[in-house]
Amino acid sequence: MERVVVVTGANSGIGLALCERLLTDDSQLRLCLACRNMQRAEAARSALLASHADARVDLLHLDVGSVQSVLAAAQEVKARYSRVDFLYLNAGIMPNPQVNVKAFFKGLFSRNVINMFATAEGLLTQQDGLNSDGLQEVFATNLFGHFLLIRELEPLLCQAGHVSRVVWTSSSNARRSAFSIEDVQHRNGTEPYSSSKYAADMLSLALNRHKNSQGLFSSVTCPGLVMTNLTYGILPSCFWTLIMPIMWLIRIFTNTFTLTPHNGAESLHWLFLQKPESLDPRAKYHSLVSGLGTSYTQARQMDADEGMSQAVYSELLELEKVVRRKLAVKNAEKEAHGQYLSEIE
Structure with missing residues (x-):
């Protein structure tokens, strides 16, 4: 029986590279590219079919930063599979990243250069904002939209x-210090990306605790x-031109x-x-590469907190209820308005 694989953020970068590797490993699988930009999704599909002509590659319009889009996409998935x-x-955003240039150049010529590039700790902030659902944009895209997608697809999962x-x-930038359970959406901080990724780590723990008995593993x-x-x-192109040779040199001495x-x-492919x-639910599986360019996977223990994990899960469940209520009211108002217009015509 063919395996069905859905990949969010599949039209470029890591998502597209993963899809290529999955089809190379199993040409019989049913692959669904779930993307926000359908033009780029079509291009990604064409690229995959160019090297895997007989592959079954479907497209799905999905903006994980939009509740309505997530619900519509989930309905489409349930109708197809x-x-x-x-x-x-895999989908994620880091809007308007700001780099502390002084800290960057100070770190570039220090012993901390590898850790600085690997985690961006003390170096990188982002400017977040509200989306059309009234949620923080980074939180909605990197965490809540995916959580809602899982919830909607539970009958299939x-x-x-x-x-x-x-x-x-996730990310090496997922840090407990950037996250607060009192501010799950990170409305009051300057590191929403780090916060959202740490929350995703904690959510994965909770999913395993609650769903392993139902056959779902995270x-x-x-x-x-x-x-x-x-x-x-993150940086202007001229900076990357300057530092890329340095980064390739540094790679000889670090595997990250x-x-x-x-x-x-x-x-992800591993x-x-x-x-x-055979997997450890408390581990984060890192993609690493040797100085000679050989890639491999290594499990490293997460900065895990069972209490925090459950708290994140509970907060998201409560937020889901709020969001669904608001959406129901909005839809009811829209329907009533439409009915009113039809009556006066």
Whole structure:
């Protein structure tokens, strides 16, 4: 029986590299590219079919930053497939990243240079804002939209006698110090990306606690330092031209500089080949690369907190109720308005 794999953020970078690797490993799988930009999704599909002519590659319009889009996409998935074997939660944003240039150059010529590039700790902030649902944009895209997608797809993910997998693309930038359970959406901070990724790590723990008995297993990956559209947006292109030779040199001495999307997708692809019972729910699976360019996966313990994990899960469940109520009221008002217009015509 063919396996169904859904990948969010699949039209470029790590997501597209993962799709290429999955089709190389199993040309019989049913692959669904869930993307916000359908023009780029079509281009990605064409690129995949160019090297895998017989592959079954579907497209799905999905903006994980929009509640309405998530609900509509989930309905489409349920109409197309009888189950989902793998759900790769790869889409993410880091809007308007700001770099402390002084700290950057100070760190560039210090012993801390590798850690600075690997985690961006003390170096990178972002400017967040509200989306059309009244949620913080980074929180909605990187965390809540994916949580809502899982909730909607539970009938396909949690089936008797069937094992399904959820795989999160996290980050080495996921830090407990950037997260507060009192401010889950990170309205009052300057590191929403770090906050959202740490919350995703905690959510994965909670999903395993609550859903393993129903056949759903969740894993967390870290792609390492990868050069993608998101990464290139952090600094002006002239800076990357200056420092890329330095980064390739540094890679000889560290295994976290994966640099290419193919290498960054290593742990995501590795998990595709593993049996869930052999995995550690408290581990983050890191994509790493040797100085000679050989990519491999290594499990490293997360900064895990069971109490925090449950608190994040509970907060998201409560927020889901609020969001669904608001959406129901909005739809009812829209329907009433439409009925009123039809009556006066």
